[in-house]
Amino acid sequence: MKVKHLKITKDMKISDFINQLDQSGVLGAGRVSKATNLLADSFKDPDTKVFLSLAGPMVPGGLRQIIRDLIELGYVNLIISSGANLTHDLVESFGGRHYGGLQDDDERLQEQGIGRIGDVFTKSNDFEVFEEEIQKIFSKINEKYSVISHKDFLYEIGLLVDDENSILATASKHNVPIFAPGLIDCMIGLQLWIYCQDHDFTLSSVGDMPDYSDFVYNSKKVTACMLGGGLPKHYTLAGNILTGGIDAGIQITLDRSEGGSLSGAPLEEAKSWAKAKAGSNLVTVVGDATVLFPLIVAGALDKI
Numbered sequence: 001m002k003v004k005h006l007k008i009t010k011d012m013k014i015s016d017f018i019n020q021l022d023q024s025g026v027l028g029a030g031r032v033s034k035a036t037n038l039l040a041d042s043f044k045d046p047d048t049k050v051f052l053s054l055a056g057p058m059v060p061g062g063l064r065q066i067i068r069d070l071i072e073l074g075y076v077n078l079i080i081s082s083g084a085n086l087t088h089d090l091v092e093s094f095g096g097r098h099y100g101g102l103q104d105d106d107e108r109l110q111e112q113g114i115g116r117i118g119d120v121f122t123k124s125n126d127f128e129v130f131e132e133e134i135q136k137i138f139s140k141i142n143e144k145y146s147v148i149s150h151k152d153f154l155y156e157i158g159l160l161v162d163d164e165n166s167i168l169a170t171a172s173k174h175n176v177p178i179f180a181p182g183l184i185d186c187m188i189g190l191q192l193w194i195y196c197q198d199h200d201f202t203l204s205s206v207g208d209m210p211d212y213s214d215f216v217y218n219s220k221k222v223t224a225c226m227l228g229g230g231l232p233k234h235y236t237l238a239g240n241i242l243t244g245g246i247d248a249g250i251q252i253t254l255d256r257s258e259g260g261s262l263s264g265a266p267l268e269e270a271k272s273w274a275k276a277k278a279g280s281n282l283v284t285v286v287g288d289a290t291v292l293f294p295l296i297v298a299g300a301l302d303k304i
Contacts, residue, residue, distance in 0.1 A: 018299035028285070032292065035250045035283045036299035042223035042248060043075050044304050049219040051246075053236040054081040055228030055263075059088040060098045060120045061290035063227075064167060066297060071170045078215055079171065079178045080232045083186030086154065086168060086178070087130070088122075090188070093163035094133045096126025131191055137161075138195045146200050149207030154178045177215065179208055182231045212239050223248040227289040229255055229263025237275035245274050248281040250296075252289040 004023040009016075021033035042048045052067070059067075070076040088098065099121040102114065109116055113124035141148070141156045148156070158172025171178050183189050183203070192203065216222070216239055224246045226233045233251070240246045255264030267284050270276035285292055 013302065014295075014298045015302035018302070028287065031283060031285045032296060033299075035252075035285050035292075036296045036303070038223070038248055038250055038281055038283055039225065039296055040300035040303040043300055045221065047220040048247070049077040049215075049222050050075060051078045051080065051222055051224045051236050052076045053224065053226045053228075053232035054079065054085045055226075055230040055232045056082075056289065057084070057088075057117045057120065058227055058289065058293075059085045059092075059167070060117050060122070063290060063293060064089060064092065065165060066294055068165055068167050068170045070297070071167065071174055071176050074174070077176060077219075079167075079176065080236045081178060081180050082230065082232055083180050083183040083188050086180060086183075087187045089167045090134065090157075090161065091122070091126050091130050093161050093166045093169070094126075094129050096123070096129060098122060127187065130187065134188065134191050135195060138192065138199075138201070142195075142199055142201045147202045147204055147207070149204050149211065150181065150183050151177050151179050151208050151211050153183075153203060154180060177211060179212060179235065181205065181208070181235045213242055216240055216242050219243075221247040223250070225250045227252050227293055229253055229261070229265075234262050237270050237273075240276075241274050245270065245276040246280060247277055249276060249283070251282075251284045252292050252296075253284070253286065254288060 004020070006020050006024060006029070018033055018036050021029040022037070024030065042050050052070070054067070067076070092098070100119060102121045106116060115122045115124065137157055137160050140160060141153065154168060155172050155177070158166070158168035161169040163169055168178065184192070195201065222240055224236050224240070226236060226249065237246065249267050249270070251267050253263060255261065257264045257266055267276060267282035271278060271280070276282060
């Protein structure tokens, strides 16, 4: 098949652009088109549950509204996230923001009360508000529970967040479970440790497993869409070992495979561990998820 060269025209639809990627079918263009088609097929199939895993700065990087909308529309059925993304979701729910366009020496930024995530910036004042508000939420949850799983804890937080644009609040509204196996490794975890110094309150990691395993067993088919790697990717894939692995998967990553880490591992490697079924439809897209995921989602939604 000859490579068909891309042609960009004024006012072309996103689906027209993706169709051209289909026809090109090579290199990164081919991977993006395959991922788009796979995600569209998963959205359309009532028997498929979409698991979305979030590692890296997806919320600070601008994907908060897209993730929230996919939950609202019923296209995402389960989320596995780093604790940091959930922290940043709450920072915005409590009135804070993420900022771009600042340029300065990192030591000077620290003196000014500004933290940097690549070229995204946060203000320490916003985190001070976060700390005050999250402590109030802990106290309300603690009135009902002394021991609670991560998933149920995040569900209860979502119920107490008054922000229609929040990932956590929208997930709780639609009963979409959020799992965060590394929750202690973020500002939510630090504040929880502070709270637990003088309160009887325990977060149970093992308590997540019955709910996660039940969800996997009750899913006829699973498509995993993994932004970044790390613990969220592993938790997503490892939980599906219970049924022989995921049926389909999309990975968007900037990590390389040579070091042997899971973050850069090609999805085909998951077949050797029964984390992906034999014959499963797997696509790895190498690039920045904050650019590629919105493109893939837009293309998928335009195809259904």
